[in-house]
Amino acid sequence: MNNLWGDSLSGFWSGWIIVITLGTIAFCWWILFANRKTDKVPDAEGNVDTTGHQADGIEEYDNPLPRWWFMLFVGTIIFSLGYLALYPGLGNYAGLLGWTQENQWDKEVARAEERYAPIFAKYNDIPVPELAQDAEAMQVGERIYLNNCAVCHGSNAQGGYGFPNLTDDAWLYGGTPEAIKTTLTNGRNGLMPAWQQLGETNINNVANYVLALSGADHDAEAAAKGQPIFAASCVACHGPEGKGNQALGAPDLTDDIWLYRQPGQPLLEAVLQTLRNGRNGHMPAQAPYIGEDKVHLVAAYVYSLSN
Numbered sequence: 001m002n003n004l005w006g007d008s009l010s011g012f013w014s015g016w017i018i019v020i021t022l023g024t025i026a027f028c029w030w031i032l033f034a035n036r037k038t039d040k041v042p043d044a045e046g047n048v049d050t051t052g053h054q055a056d057g058i059e060e061y062d063n064p065l066p067r068w069w070f071m072l073f074v075g076t077i078i079f080s081l082g083y084l085a086l087y088p089g090l091g092n093y094a095g096l097l098g099w100t101q102e103n104q105w106d107k108e109v110a111r112a113e114e115r116y117a118p119i120f121a122k123y124n125d126i127p128v129p130e131l132a133q134d135a136e137a138m139q140v141g142e143r144i145y146l147n148n149c150a151v152c153h154g155s156n157a158q159g160g161y162g163f164p165n166l167t168d169d170a171w172l173y174g175g176t177p178e179a180i181k182t183t184l185t186n187g188r189n190g191l192m193p194a195w196q197q198l199g200e201t202n203i204n205n206v207a208n209y210v211l212a213l214s215g216a217d218h219d220a221e222a223a224a225k226g227q228p229i230f231a232a233s234c235v236a237c238h239g240p241e242g243k244g245n246q247a248l249g250a251p252d253l254t255d256d257i258w259l260y261r262q263p264g265q266p267l268l269e270a271v272l273q274t275l276r277n278g279r280n281g282h283m284p285a286q287a288p289y290i291g292e293d294k295v296h297l298v299a300a301y302v303y304s305l306s307n
């Protein structure tokens with residue numbers, strides 16, 4: 001049984017809850033019967049018990065509870081005992097039915113899958129570019145996107161710090177239908193090593209060279225010194241012209257689109273931070289969560305955003 005404390009209560013707390021719960025129910029039972037009045041009203045002499053309260057000459061009778069009312073209380077207690085026997089409620093006791101939130105959830109998901117699977121499957125044979133033109137399919141795709149992707153890429157899919165914009169033409173891993181599907185199916189792991197070992201001066205020089213590549217304001221002298229460092233240490237991944245490599249997810253450094261730049265942060269600062277600390281963007285594989293059919297649909301949705 002899951003609860004706020006983790007997977008299960010310690011034996012003591014479980015016992016504590018069981019004792020309190022059953023004790024409270026027993027107490028209610030006791031109150032109900034201890035106070036029960038069965039005397040006939042009025043009695044043989046025609047007298048009626050009163051509670052002794054009176055106001056303006058009106059006396060409060062001390063009649064027994066109506067029978068139906070009494071039975072309602074008894075029924076409530078029996079119901080609660082039956083419920084606690086069948087369902088979890090008493091500490092760690094799982095209940096005779098074995099009901100859990102998880103298996104209830106799983107059942108509902110399975111039911112939903114059964115209902116919607118044919119809808120998703122219907123789109124499965126349509127190629128991504130064609131599907132991207134289908135307004136109805138794209139509505140479904142947008143739903144899938146909002147439920148599964150918006151947390152990271154934003155509800156407008158324009159990304160944010162460390163999360164790529166999916167609406168532009170700049171791709172870390174490629175914007176073809178195949179590349180997008182591979183990204184979604186398997187996930188991606190971008191690895192940019194840290195460059196502490198170059199030393200601060202060299203880091204500063206190569207950072208200025210990166211700024212020069214994208215046509216940003218830079219220190220030309222530093223950039224000139226950074227060029228050979230770039231050639232030695234960076235081209236393996238970012239390519240000889242700094243245009244990136246989609247097989248590695250190494251971004252194009254010439255396009256003035258920055259994955260790791262906080263809003264308002266000076267570009268040099270952002271690049272220096274990347275070089276000092278390295279980066280490791282992680283896109284989790286989606287197929288295990290949403291299945292191949294939905295991957296196909298949401299891939300078409302992503303494709304439609306930039307095409």
Ligand code: HEC
Pocket residue numbers: 144145148149150151152153162163164166170171172173174175180183184188189190191249280281282283284286298299302
């Ligand atoms: C936990 C956060 C997270 C979730 C959820 C997530 N992504 Fe991503 N996604 C990322 C990150 C981070 C990257 C960049 C990986 C990198 O830096 O190498 C990325 C990369 C991508 C890319 C590659 C972009 C490019 O330029 O090549 C695509 C496409 C993408 N995500 C689409 C999606 C879709 C569609 C979903 C939902 C089905 C989704 N992502 C869910 C974090 C996420």
Ligand code: HEC
Pocket residue numbers: 172189190191192193195206207210229230233234235236237238248249250251253257258259260261271274275279280281282
């Ligand atoms: C092993 C391959 C590799 C090498 C070598 C490498 N990079 Fe990277 N670089 C990457 C990858 C992959 C990313 C994207 C990281 C991510 O997605 O989290 C990246 C990201 C960056 C970024 C961030 C871009 C942005 O949009 O914010 C900069 C700047 C950068 N690299 C510059 C350099 C420089 C300068 C060097 C040489 C000193 C270098 N890289 C060497 C793979 C590499």
